[in-house]
Amino acid sequence: MTQSLQPPRLRLQQFLMYGFLLLSALLSLFPFLWMVISSTNTTADINQGKFTIGSALLENIHKFATLVDLPLVFWNTAKIALLATGLTLLIASLAGYGFEVFRSRLRERVYQLLLLTMMIPFAALMIPLFTMMAKAGLLNTHWAVILPAIASVYIIFYFRQCTKAFPRELLDAARVDGVSEWKIFLFVYFPVMRSTYAAAFIITFMANWNNFLWPLIVLQSTEMKTINLVLSSLASAYFPDFGVVMVGTILATLPTVIVFFAMQKQFVQGMLGSVK
Amino acid sequence: MHKNNRNGFDRFYDVNGWAFVSLALGLIVLFMLYPIASSLWLSLHSGKGLVVKFVGFGNIIRLFHDPVFHTALWNTFIFLIIQVPIMIFLALITATCLNSPDLKWRGFFRTAIFLPCVTSLVAYSILFKSMFAYDGIVNSFFHMVGIIDQPIPWLSDPFWSRVAIIAAITWRWTGYNMIFYLAAMQNIDKSIYEAAKLEGVTPRQCFFNITIPLLKPVILFTSVVSTIGTLQLFDEPMNITAGGPANSTLTLSMYIYNLSFKFVPNFGYAATVSYVIVIFAALLALVQFKFAKERS
Numbered sequence: 001m002t003q004s005l006q007p008p009r010l011r012l013q014q015f016l017m018y019g020f021l022l023l024s025a026l027l028s029l030f031p032f033l034w035m036v037i038s039s040t041n042t043t044a045d046i047n048q049g050k051f052t053i054g055s056a057l058l059e060n061i062h063k064f065a066t067l068v069d070l071p072l073v074f075w076n077t078a079k080i081a082l083l084a085t086g087l088t089l090l091i092a093s094l095a096g097y098g099f100e101v102f103r104s105r106l107r108e109r110v111y112q113l114l115l116l117t118m119m120i121p122f123a124a125l126m127i128p129l130f131t132m133m134a135k136a137g138l139l140n141t142h143w144a145v146i147l148p149a150i151a152s153v154y155i156i157f158y159f160r161q162c163t164k165a166f167p168r169e170l171l172d173a174a175r176v177d178g179v180s181e182w183k184i185f186l187f188v189y190f191p192v193m194r195s196t197y198a199a200a201f202i203i204t205f206m207a208n209w210n211n212f213l214w215p216l217i218v219l220q221s222t223e224m225k226t227i228n229l230v231l232s233s234l235a236s237a238y239f240p241d242f243g244v245v246m247v248g249t250i251l252a253t254l255p256t257v258i259v260f261f262a263m264q265k266q267f268v269q270g271m272l273g274s275v276k
Numbered sequence: 277m278h279k280n281n282r283n284g285f286d287r288f289y290d291v292n293g294w295a296f297v298s299l300a301l302g303l304i305v306l307f308m309l310y311p312i313a314s315s316l317w318l319s320l321h322s323g324k325g326l327v328v329k330f331v332g333f334g335n336i337i338r339l340f341h342d343p344v345f346h347t348a349l350w351n352t353f354i355f356l357i358i359q360v361p362i363m364i365f366l367a368l369i370t371a372t373c374l375n376s377p378d379l380k381w382r383g384f385f386r387t388a389i390f391l392p393c394v395t396s397l398v399a400y401s402i403l404f405k406s407m408f409a410y411d412g413i414v415n416s417f418f419h420m421v422g423i424i425d426q427p428i429p430w431l432s433d434p435f436w437s438r439v440a441i442i443a444a445i446t447w448r449w450t451g452y453n454m455i456f457y458l459a460a461m462q463n464i465d466k467s468i469y470e471a472a473k474l475e476g477v478t479p480r481q482c483f484f485n486i487t488i489p490l491l492k493p494v495i496l497f498t499s500v501v502s503t504i505g506t507l508q509l510f511d512e513p514m515n516i517t518a519g520g521p522a523n524s525t526l527t528l529s530m531y532i533y534n535l536s537f538k539f540v541p542n543f544g545y546a547a548t549v550s551y552v553i554v555i556f557a558a559l560l561a562l563v564q565f566k567f568a569k570e571r572s
Contacts, residue, residue, distance in 0.1 A: 013479060017373045024370055025388035028451065031403045032391070034413060038406065047409050049416035091299045098296025102289055107297065114301075117308050119561040121508045123529045124550040127318065127536050127543045128311035151303040181292045210396035212511050213529070217537055228398040232515055235402040242406045249399040260394040264387070267394075271452075272459050 035253070039246035046242040060243040067244065068230055069223075070251070077226040078255075080142050080215075081208040084149040088204050089197060092152055096159025097189060101171065111160075118153045126217060133218055144218040145226075149208055155200055158270065162196040163189075199270030202263050206256050227252045312554070319551055321544035328544055335548035345549060347523050348531040351438070355527070356506045359442045364499060367450050368491070371457035372483055386458070390451035397448070401515035404444040405431070408516075434524030437517045441525055444512055449505075453498045460494040461487065493568070500564045504557050528553055 038046045041054035064070070099111050129148055130139075138144040166189065174184045190197070212228045219225055231248045234240060260267055319335055321328040339345050373379070374386055392400065407413050408430035415427040430440045464487070472482055488495070510529040513519055519526035519534075526534075528549060535546035 017376065017379075020369065021373050021385045021389075024366075024450075025385050027447070028389050028392055031400065031407065031447070034407060035403055046406055046412075048411050049409070049413035051413055051416075091303065095297045095300035098293055102293030102296065104290060104293055107293055110297075110301070114304060116561070117304060117312075119504065119557050120308060120312055121504065121550070121553045121557050123508050123510075123532050124315050124547070124554045125308065125311040126532070127547050127550070128314040129307065130536070131314075131543070132311070147303075148307045151300070151307040153304065153308075156300055181296075185296075206394065210398075212396070212398050212514075213533070217533075228396055231402060232398050235405060235515060236518060240405075245402055245406075249402055252399045253395050256394045256396065257391075260391075268455055268459075271455060 032253075035246055035249055038242065039250055041243055043240075043242045043244075046246070056243055060247045063241065063244045064247040067234070068248070072223060073225060073227050073230050074251075076142065076224060077209060077228075080145050080211075080226060081205055083142075084146045084208045085201060085204045087146070087150045088152050088155055089200055091150060092155035092200070093159045093190075093193070093197065094185070095156045096161075096163055097185060099156070100160045100163040100166075114153050114156065118157070122213070126214065129214075130217055139218055140220045140224055142219075142224065145211070145215050148214065149211070152204065155204060158200055159196065162193065166192060195266060195269070198263060199266040202259060202267045203270040205259065206267075209256055315547045315550060318544050318547040322542060323544060324540050324542060331544070335545050338545060339548060339552070344523060344526070344531060348526045348528050348549075349552070351523075351525060352507060352509065352527045354438060355442065355445070355509055356503055359445050360499060360502045360506060362442070363446045363450050363502065364453060364495065366446065367453035367498075368457055368483075368488070368495070370450065371454045371461055372487060374454070374458055375461040390455060392448050392450075393452045395448065397511035398515055400448055401444065401512050404440065404447070404512075405516045408440045431517055432521050434521060437521060437525050441512055441516055444516060445506075445509075449502065453502065456494055456498050457491060460491050464490055496564060496567055500560050503560055507553050507556055 034051070037051060037053055039060055040057040041050050042056045042059075045054055045056075099107060125148070133139050133144040138147075170188050170192065171184060174188050179188075210228065211226075212232065215226050215229055216232070219229060227248070231245065231252055234248060235242075235245050320330060320332055322331045322335055322338075323329055370389055374382060374389075379385075395403075409415075410427055410429060410432070412430075414430065415424070418424045419427070428436055430436045468486060469482060472486060477485070508529050509527045510533065513525040513527050513530055514533075517525045519530050532546045532549050535542055535549065
């Protein structure tokens, strides 16, 4: 009896499940579609909710190009994101390796303390950081954005977790051969851990590319600004020119979307690193 | 002889250990520990710009009489209490669906739902601002399907602007949380579900009595992370509503920003407001820590 009742109920469940997933996927993708379509429309059309491809794309691009020095803005953003990411990876991997390979009771204590600092909200740091940067004469420079970003406890934690899987035999073999500790790190650890670096690279790069609040505070002049700052100021006008802004959001979103699709697996790996 | 050697190795080991971690430690002391301590010291001072005087707990007293602070605190809590549970519940359901065996187009669904997480907070906030315009696409759509007669004043009404921001944050972060749950679900032994199925347990019961209890640690972890994130909410209200209308979407972080960089700066008072966030974050961290300890 129950056997014959199962199939319709199962079918209803399947229907609900696919319906829910399809709706979620549509809602997730819709703003991307909206962004692309709106970049071809005039602001008046966008404000009217027009959802068909228009003919204003070239005009929007042209206006955007006259308002914004795009190569410079991209260069600023990429320079900050890449430098911050590179330095974060270097320093955090050294530390993660150090904490895991050279264990001592005191360093373990220090490490526990580091983990606690992960909970410190940035809002509580920004005023002293701002005064520090002002005193150091670094306001309105890219270093003011990069330096605080390098101190990433999360990435140290991530590297330490991944170092647990690093084969100790390699380390011992190199030590027996008399290779110095720094060379072991550089020529044994680094090549073996490439995928860990790739994952850490993606999450750090995205975080830095997307950073807004801190650059907003320290970068004041137009020629220093990153893409997010430029977009934010374009969109906060009393009557924002959305057609133009859409061109900008596409340009700001494209790099991270490309990185995501190119390295989807590592991205998810890096994200989940903290709960493993 | 042997003892000497041992000491030699220990020292070598220790020197290397500190050398490897020193750069990171230096940076963290300089850019995290020093600022957080300095901010506590600052919170005991008040004044305009660089002219400050010691006021002790004066700033804390001011907090109690500052209506804008109360509004910002209230708004932040509203966002937190409503948005975090909705998002976590949605993320759990999507993860459950995506984890069901023989699902078709799994890769497509997963990627689509996760994709919002790669957008910058500024870019997506602007997209939502344009979609929620008075005559914009969201109102046109609702009008078309007949849900509304009059356009909803999404960005100019205190209630609706909060709804718009909650919708935006949920869009951006649901997929992020989903990935954590999906990973955790894939670690659950499939035979538990098979046994439950044989016992005639419905999928709903499975979800509430098996999946959720087993995922408790991950749910707690993501809740704490999301809550701390929401406590610091800035980019979205800044770019969607600029805190308005009439401060109805002003958050604590925005208020700190305004106090220090928009109005005549009062760093001392702003630091006091920022310590309100620190205290809440610390309490949450404590909950997480207690729970993790209980488990182990």
